[in-house]
Amino acid sequence: MKATYKKHLLEFKQASGTSRGILKTKETYFLILESNNKKGIGECGLFKGLSFDDIPNYEEKLKWTCKNINLGLTILLKELLNFPSIQFGVEQAFLSLESNDKFILFPSKFTESKDVIPINGLIWMGSKEFMKQQIKDKLNAGFSTIKLKIGAIDFQTELNLLKSIRKEFSENEITLRVDANGAFTPNNALEKLKWLSDFKLHSIEQPIKANQWQEMALLCEKTPLPIALDEELIGVINKFEKEKLLQTINPQFIILKPSLVGGIKGSNDWITLAENQSIDWWITSALESNIGLNAIAQYTYSLQNKLPQGLGTGSLFTNNMDSPLVVKNGNLVYDNSLSWENNIF
Numbered sequence: 001m002k003a004t005y006k007k008h009l010l011e012f013k014q015a016s017g018t019s020r021g022i023l024k025t026k027e028t029y030f031l032i033l034e035s036n037n038k039k040g041i042g043e044c045g046l047f048k049g050l051s052f053d054d055i056p057n058y059e060e061k062l063k064w065t066c067k068n069i070n071l072g073l074t075i076l077l078k079e080l081l082n083f084p085s086i087q088f089g090v091e092q093a094f095l096s097l098e099s100n101d102k103f104i105l106f107p108s109k110f111t112e113s114k115d116v117i118p119i120n121g122l123i124w125m126g127s128k129e130f131m132k133q134q135i136k137d138k139l140n141a142g143f144s145t146i147k148l149k150i151g152a153i154d155f156q157t158e159l160n161l162l163k164s165i166r167k168e169f170s171e172n173e174i175t176l177r178v179d180a181n182g183a184f185t186p187n188n189a190l191e192k193l194k195w196l197s198d199f200k201l202h203s204i205e206q207p208i209k210a211n212q213w214q215e216m217a218l219l220c221e222k223t224p225l226p227i228a229l230d231e232e233l234i235g236v237i238n239k240f241e242k243e244k245l246l247q248t249i250n251p252q253f254i255i256l257k258p259s260l261v262g263g264i265k266g267s268n269d270w271i272t273l274a275e276n277q278s279i280d281w282w283i284t285s286a287l288e289s290n291i292g293l294n295a296i297a298q299y300t301y302s303l304q305n306k307l308p309q310g311l312g313t314g315s316l317f318t319n320n321m322d323s324p325l326v327v328k329n330g331n332l333v334y335d336n337s338l339s340w341e342n343n344i345f
Contacts, residue, residue: 151183
């Protein structure tokens, strides 16, 4: 078996705002396996500034992975514990190589275009006008669940935006999620959560920065609206530590980004531990290209979680590859009348 990788710089159609700043580009890496005249493809979706494996020798580890690909999947996953995005790329590439169609990793009604995955519509941070326009666009596109990034502009302006949505749409018509990306402090978070709870929100992601377990545990105990852990899970790779985190904080939800938590195996570990503790969960992409998004979507569908998932990021880039993945009426669809771009690799 031969393994190679290629770097690809994804370019946003519109600079996208988060509480960490403005995103204009996103680098990613494609892992390509070749064996017996077949190819397998996976994406190692490094997320600069967020990934646990965002370290200077990342490409060196990719080179090591390619050189040692014949160790096999089980050994490679153990050797790559500190590189969750490469773990996920390796898992994808092996599944792709073993498949009759390198893009069908989990055959299902979803890949047969017979079923869809409900997703939330993502609203990026920006001016009040920009955010209002995005909300209008998502509602017109048929979304019934909307997720707003908050924490970068004036909090009162954000409250007014939520108020304006709720004036027009009740909680039975539109489900609202918000993502603070750790923008609040332990001192002001509970007060802000009380303000936000007036708008009947489904949940808030990561109200305070990660690695403040006791403060987050207190918030989860006292919160007037459900809290979902996101960044909190990144870098927690030991099963005992995962269990300890969930037992200490006891959140209402966890959110799994396979590229950041160790791919399929890492996500499955978190799901098992969460369900043992009656903690709900959903899955979100982390700005991968359509290669990674495809793998996440097919894996997600196989789990049959009924909550809207966070998988609507494929249309953000100007130089993403063409694929059968399309968003229709607030759902992610695998449209078999469309094909993958032929000259990806």
